[in-house]
Amino acid sequence: MASIPNLPSEQRPREKLVNLGAASLSDAELLAIFLRTGVQGESAIDIGKKLIIKHGSLAQLGRLEAKEIAQEKGLGLAKASQLLACFELGARVAKESLQQTKMDDPHRVAQFLRPIIGNRRTETLLVLVVDRKLNLIKYQEISQGDVSSTIAHPRDILRPVIIHQGEGLILAHNHPSGDPTPSIADRTITERVADAAKLMNVRLFDHLIIGQNSDNHSDYYSFSESGLL
Numbered sequence: 001m002a003s004i005p006n007l008p009s010e011q012r013p014r015e016k017l018v019n020l021g022a023a024s025l026s027d028a029e030l031l032a033i034f035l036r037t038g039v040q041g042e043s044a045i046d047i048g049k050k051l052i053i054k055h056g057s058l059a060q061l062g063r064l065e066a067k068e069i070a071q072e073k074g075l076g077l078a079k080a081s082q083l084l085a086c087f088e089l090g091a092r093v094a095k096e097s098l099q100q101t102k103m104d105d106p107h108r109v110a111q112f113l114r115p116i117i118g119n120r121r122t123e124t125l126l127v128l129v130v131d132r133k134l135n136l137i138k139y140q141e142i143s144q145g146d147v148s149s150t151i152a153h154p155r156d157i158l159r160p161v162i163i164h165q166g167e168g169l170i171l172a173h174n175h176p177s178g179d180p181t182p183s184i185a186d187r188t189i190t191e192r193v194a195d196a197a198k199l200m201n202v203r204l205f206d207h208l209i210i211g212q213n214s215d216n217h218s219d220y221y222s223f224s225e226s227g228l229l
Contacts, residue, residue, distance in 0.1 A: 013045070027058050034083060039074045047074040059212065062087040063119040091115035103170055104134040106206060106222035112136075113210050114219075117174040120144075125152050125173045129166035130205065138164050152189075154196035161202050168203035172210065180211030180221035190223055204229060 013029040022030070031048030039047070051072060055061045061069070062084070069080035092115075103109050109128070116139070117124045123145040129137040140160045143152040161169045171193060173186075182190075186209060194204040206224040213219035223229045 027052050034086060035074065035079065042074065044074075047072075058087075059119060063121060087119075091119075102134050103128060103130050103136050103205075106208060106220070106225050109170060109172070109206065109208055110210060110220040110222075113172050113174075113208060117172070118210050118212070120174050121176050123173055123176065125157075125171070127157055127160050128170040128172060129161050129164045130168055130170060132167040134205065137166050154189075154193050157193050158196060158200055158202070161197075162200065166202065168197070168205050170205050171207040174210040178212035178214060179217055180209040180219065181217065182209055182221055182223070187228075190228070194229065 013025055013033045016024055016029065017033065025033075028045050028048035028051075031051060032044035035044040035047055037044055042050075051061060052058065054072075055064070066077065066080045066084055069075055069083060070077040072080075075083075103112070112128075113126070117126060125142045125144070126139055127142055128139045131137055138160065142156055142160075145151060157171065158169070160166075171190065175181075186207070190204070190207045193207075197204045206222055206229060208223075209221040211217065211219055211221070
């Protein structure tokens with residue numbers, strides 16, 4: 001591919017962004033703006049395309065560690081650190097925009113959770129404390145496990161609800177494998193927390209498992225949508 005300066009002005013990523021807006025750019029073009037320069041024989045757009053093809057998506061790229069990204073052709077540790085900072089900024093913007101959203105729809109809750117735990121490489125358990133109208137009061141990380149499990153006692157899960165005087169909670173964790181299908185352990189902890197919540201006069205409204213979208217499964221699983229809560 002021709003170097004970016006040799007492209008017609010309407011095809012240059014920066015000019016497209018200014019004239020048509022950031023949404024008009026492809027993932028590779030957005031990466032090219034960040035990378036700024038290519039390497040001998042490859043433009044920044046070429047490098048961006050190869051990164052996406054190799055890792056499958058921007059989401060998968062965002063799951064890498066800085067040292068892993070630094071090994072990619074045309075990057076290095078400084079650009080890798082900057083790129084991960086961009087991913088984190090995007091995640092925080094997404095969280096802020098959804099923070100005031102009611103947690104009364106599993107799809108909406110999954111949107112809120114995805115930038116928080118969707119790219120984690122180990123299972124992470126969160127509690128979303130909500131009021132009676134399912135407005136979010138606070139979310140709190142409870143535990144992290146290995147790549148296949150996370151362990152927490154119901155009392156640890158319910159503690160934030162009591163402290164922040166919530167009416168109930170939404171339990172959530174991720175599956176790094178990408179498949180959100182609940183395991184036997186997931187079903188067991190859901191039942192235990194639901195029973196413990198009743199004893200504390202609060203309610204477990206849902207348990208969401210966040211995965212990655214594919215042809216074989218959705219990108220999340222909701223116990224309430226499945227009629228299990």
